Amino acid sequence: MPDPTPRPVSPRQRNWPAMLAIAAIVATLALAFAWTVGWLTPHRLTPQRFTDAIQDANGQVYRGFRRAHAKGVCVAGYFEGNGQGVALSSARMFAAARTPFVGRLSIGGGSPYGLDGKARVRSMALQLTADDGQQWRMAMNSFPFFGVATAQAFYEQTRANAPDPTTGKPDPARQAAFAKAHPEFARFAAWAKTAPWSTSWANTTFNGVNTFRFINAAGEGRYVRWSMQPQTTFEAMSAEQRAAADADFLSEDLTARLAQHPLRWDMVVTLAEPGDPITDPSTPWPASRTHVTVGTLVIERSAPQANGACRDINFDPLVLPRGVQGSDDPILAARSAVYSVSFNRRERDIAGGRAEAATGHAAPKGDTP
Numbered sequence: 001m002p003d004p005t006p007r008p009v010s011p012r013q014r015n016w017p018a019m020l021a022i023a024a025i026v027a028t029l030a031l032a033f034a035w036t037v038g039w040l041t042p043h044r045l046t047p048q049r050f051t052d053a054i055q056d057a058n059g060q061v062y063r064g065f066r067r068a069h070a071k072g073v074c075v076a077g078y079f080e081g082n083g084q085g086v087a088l089s090s091a092r093m094f095a096a097a098r099t100p101f102v103g104r105l106s107i108g109g110g111s112p113y114g115l116d117g118k119a120r121v122r123s124m125a126l127q128l129t130a131d132d133g134q135q136w137r138m139a140m141n142s143f144p145f146f147g148v149a150t151a152q153a154f155y156e157q158t159r160a161n162a163p164d165p166t167t168g169k170p171d172p173a174r175q176a177a178f179a180k181a182h183p184e185f186a187r188f189a190a191w192a193k194t195a196p197w198s199t200s201w202a203n204t205t206f207n208g209v210n211t212f213r214f215i216n217a218a219g220e221g222r223y224v225r226w227s228m229q230p231q232t233t234f235e236a237m238s239a240e241q242r243a244a245a246d247a248d249f250l251s252e253d254l255t256a257r258l259a260q261h262p263l264r265w266d267m268v269v270t271l272a273e274p275g276d277p278i279t280d281p282s283t284p285w286p287a288s289r290t291h292v293t294v295g296t297l298v299i300e301r302s303a304p305q306a307n308g309a310c311r312d313i314n315f316d317p318l319v320l321p322r323g324v325q326g327s328d329d330p331i332l333a334a335r336s337a338v339y340s341v342s343f344n345r346r347e348r349d350i351a352g353g354r355a356e357a358a359t360g361h362a363a364p365k366g367d368t369p
Contacts (some may be wrong), residue, residue, distance in 0.1 A: 047337035050155050051345065054338070057162040058110030063349040065112045069123050072106025073251050074308025077262065077300040079128055082327070085294030088222060088269065089214035090131040090323035094294055101128040103299070104310040105201045105254065108141075116250045117242035120192050124206040124228060125315035131243040134321040137313075139335065140206035140228060142198075146281035147188035149368035151334035157185070184282045201251045202263045203232040209281045210317065210332040211272065213325040223272035223327065225285065228265035228297055232257075253301055265297045279329045314343035 054067045078098040085094030093099045108121030122142040129135050139352060148154050160178035164171045179185050190368055198204045207227040215221045237245075246252060257263060269291040277283045293336055305311055317328050318336040 001061075007162055030363075045155055047334075047341040050151075050158070050334065050338050051341040053155055053158045053162070054110065054342070057158050059163050059168070060113050062110065064346060065110075065349075066346060067111055069106040069108060069125075070110050070112040071114050071119075072104050072123075072305055072310075073254065074303045074305050074310035074320070075103045075105055075254075075299045075301070076303075077101060077103075077298045078310060079126075079267070079297050081295040082293065084292055085214075085269065086216070087275075088216055088224070088271075088292065088294070089134065090217045091321045092132060092134065092323075093128055093136060093321065094323075097131075099128050099130055101126050101297070102309045102313065103127065104305065104313075104315065105250070105302075107250065115247045117245040117247075120197075122198075122201060122202075122204050122206075122250070124204075125310070125313075127310075127313055127315065127319075130321060135319055136321045136324065137315050137317060137319040138208060139315045139317045140208045142204050142206060143188065143191060144205075144207050144209070145188065145191075145284045146209050146331055147185050148182055149184055149280045149282045149331075151330045153182050153185075154331060154334060156182070166300075187282065189220050197242065199237045199241075200257070201250050202234070202254065202257050203230045203234045205229050208317075210279070210329045210335075211278045211327040213327055214269075215325065221325075223276070223278050224269050225272075226269045227269060229268050230267065231264040231296075240326055249303075258299070258302055263299045266293050267295050267297060268293050278327050279352040280330055281331050312347075314339055316340065 051067055055061050058067070058070075061067075078100050079093055080098050081094040081096055083096040085091070089092070094244060103124065103126040106123045106125070107116060107119035108123065111120055124138075124140045126138045126140075127135055128138075146154075148157055152364070156178055160175045161170050163169055179189070205227055208225055211223050211225055213221050214224050254263075269292045271292065272278065272285060273289060276285045276289070303309070316336050316339050317332060318328065326336075
């Protein structure tokens, strides 16, 4: 006859359910990670693969530097709302008060040693911090619209611009094939070829080409795009002037101007109308749309990026305050994801450089931009 007395349960047996649950969680996280980085779907476009393509297009990895827009300077100052934005958004930055910011002015390209006169694209990135601690990060460029409409097309454009190992230059046939496959790129190519170059960051218009949604205190929403329009008079720069210019003429010009007075840009918000493309940053909205000037950005000082306050900021355009939301623009989501991967790689570069220095080995050049 079996013994009716139950046998004691060992600690290991009592812990089995918890151990199985932990194992299941770990397995789920591992699968999620594998999916995110593309190990389970090798042909799926991931932020990691996109960042790899950017590095390939640069021709080499500049350790410790941003993978895109590697050359730039830190700037700081304030944004002063004029009250006109309050009806559009509940973001505190639009009140008639000053909001401090840390920012960065840069040029396009992945080399921190690029020549200013060769860089077609110039950029402005900002981190505004309201009095309640909320942040608004912006990433704007000198082009008035994006080159392509989707993240996949942007990836293909990046790969088409990668240098051929045998020539050190992009393959013209590959670039032509990309342009044929994406006819919308012709509009951007025409801008790059014909639009005048400015002589300074100070007289450059910086555009947030992606669409966002402003929400006011009443809960009413409007789709918008915005730009920073300079109060400094525009001056065009000829090809001959660019060829003769110093490699760092933009930062030198900025330093000289700031020694005389602060530099100002008006923030101009464009309001979408029904039918305007919300998810396609390659298509500009009609010039007839309503424009509202909501405040003024004032740059008071600059500093080298190696030790400036902008050095360790990821200017993720989806870090937004209450009253501002992202849209379903796929390029906006792609920029946010790739910026994160690039930032993490840069931080690992810097940490690796510090470790090398601590062990007596030389830190990599440019390990703290």
